[in-house]
Amino acid sequence: MAKGLIWATAEDLAKNRGQVLSLYRQLLRSLNSPDLPLNLAARLAKKAEVRAIFMVASEERSLHNIQDLFDAADYSLSLLRKGEIPKYIQ
Numbered sequence: 001m002a003k004g005l006i007w008a009t010a011e012d013l014a015k016n017r018g019q020v021l022s023l024y025r026q027l028l029r030s031l032n033s034p035d036l037p038l039n040l041a042a043r044l045a046k047k048a049e050v051r052a053i054f055m056v057a058s059e060e061r062s063l064h065n066i067q068d069l070f071d072a073a074d075y076s077l078s079l080l081r082k083g084e085i086p087k088y089i090q
Contacts, residue, residue: 008061016066023073024054027080035083046085 008016027050031043038046057069076086 006063008063008066012063012066013061019070020054020057023070023077024050026077027073030077030080033080033083036080036085037083038085 028047031038031046031050036043053069057065060066060069079086
């Protein structure tokens with residue numbers, strides 16, 4: 001991402017697209033883990049929340065908010081891989 005700019009350029013958005021899609025898919029796959037204490041309805045609800053977050057985030061143009069999305073997704077993945085549910089999506 002460009003240094004010193006507040007808003008993302010088209011180049012920044014294109015560079016981040018692969019990482020965003022990767023994080024999105026990893027989160028959805030992690031929610032299928034049998035280690036999570038969720039029934040089918042709860043899993044589907046959590047997946048719907050992830051979709052909604054990423055749908056809203058796809059319109060984001062602030063570099064800081066894009067980086068926050070990456071940080072939050074990485075944190076959530078680390079917890080889901082341990083069999084825990086992140087607090088902010090409970």
